[in-house]
Amino acid sequence: MNSHFEFEHPWALALLALLPVYMFLRGRVGKHSALRFPSADIARAAGATARAAAGRLLMFLRLLTVALCIIALAGPRFANDRTETQASGVDIMLVLDLSWSMMALDMSGPGERVTRFDIASRVLEDFIRKRPNDRIGLVVFSAVPYLASPLTLNHEWLMDNLRRLHIGMIRELGTAIGDATAAAAKRLKSAKDSKSRIIILLTDGDNNRGEIDPVPAAQLATALGAKIYTIGIGVEEPCQLPEFNPATGKLLLDAGGNVRWTLTLQPANYNVLNRMSALSNAKSYRAKNLRELQSIYDEIDRLEKTEVKLRRYTIHTPLFQWPLLTAFALLALELAMANTRYRRVP
Numbered sequence: 023m024n025s026h027f028e029f030e031h032p033w034a035l036a037l038l039a040l041l042p043v044y045m046f047l048r049g050r051v052g053k054h055s056a057l058r059f060p061s062a063d064i065a066r067a068a069g070a071t072a073r074a075a076a077g078r079l080l081m082f083l084r085l086l087t088v089a090l091c092i093i094a095l096a097g098p099r100f101a102n103d104r105t106e107t108q109a110s111g112v113d114i115m116l117v118l119d120l121s122w123s124m125m126a127l128d129m130s131g132p133g134e135r136v137t138r139f140d141i142a143s144r145v146l147e148d149f150i151r152k153r154p155n156d157r158i159g160l161v162v163f164s165a166v167p168y169l170a171s172p173l174t175l176n177h178e179w180l181m182d183n184l185r186r187l188h189i190g191m192i193r194e195l196g197t198a199i200g201d202a203t204a205a206a207a208k209r210l211k212s213a214k215d216s217k218s219r220i221i222i223l224l225t226d227g228d229n230n231r232g233e234i235d236p237v238p239a240a241q242l243a244t245a246l247g248a249k250i251y252t253i254g255i256g257v258e259e260p261c262q263l264p265e266f267n268p269a270t271g272k273l274l275l276d277a278g279g280n281v282r283w284t285l286t287l288q289p290a291n292y293n294v295l296n297r298m299s300a301l302s303n304a305k306s307y308r309a310k311n312l313r314e315l316q317s318i319y320d321e322i323d324r325l326e327k328t329e330v331k332l333r334r335y336t337i338h339t340p341l342f343q344w345p346l347l348t349a350f351a352l353l354a355l356e357l358a359m360a361n362t363r364y365r366r367v368p
Contacts, residue, residue, distance in 0.1 A: 255290070
């Protein structure tokens, strides 16, 4: 929003130029004097004080009154320029895997100890910031799905909820990809005024829990008009799971500060993920590091553009009443002075 001062009829200000002309002419031409004096010296001595005190002051008040009336005529006002965004947004349900395998460190850079979940969270936050006009929700899952955020335009609140998550907060172990997809589809169905609906599923494993298999869940989502983008993360070979504290999601290190390893993890089931995306004519992706995952969400951002229209308008706040009221006050003051202290003899 941009505010500035302006005149509705600026041409009227040209009338101010007539005031000096009026003063000049009034000094050259006037009425005959009401009293006659035998000598000009006598008149000059008698009228010097009155002319300096009364005449100039009253004339100044009259000219100021007229000037304020001209300014009021010009229509002073404040103009507030505003821009209103009208967006035909996309409803997006983010589906994020919170199973224990997301603690794997295989996507870290050299010398780093960054988990799959940390990388996924960072990329999701960046994706959310790029979609200010879309309603975005979040479903997280392990053996069961949970709604972390309904569809909302309050993205700061959504990201706050995302930052509260950690691996281990869902106690039920396993990976329920089908149930999580169905839960996201159900949330999209409840959004009656959706222009476009998409699900972005991120996982690093295979469906091994839940009541609904991934492919039937994808069919349900497709029937509801949703497109399903699937993303499998992690190396495409078995890797080890580090020990961590499920209560905090923090790694547990030995006395020497080294990671302690436990289970061997299997890679994601890319065949199932490909089938899920193919049902809705969407794409399936693989990411083995932060850079690849970031490029995937950037591509989805480009594919699912939001139509945004800008409507610009101006709100005017008139100010003419202030110079006009001031002019009336000065006129009243001039008339009062002219008929009291500075009253002239006819």
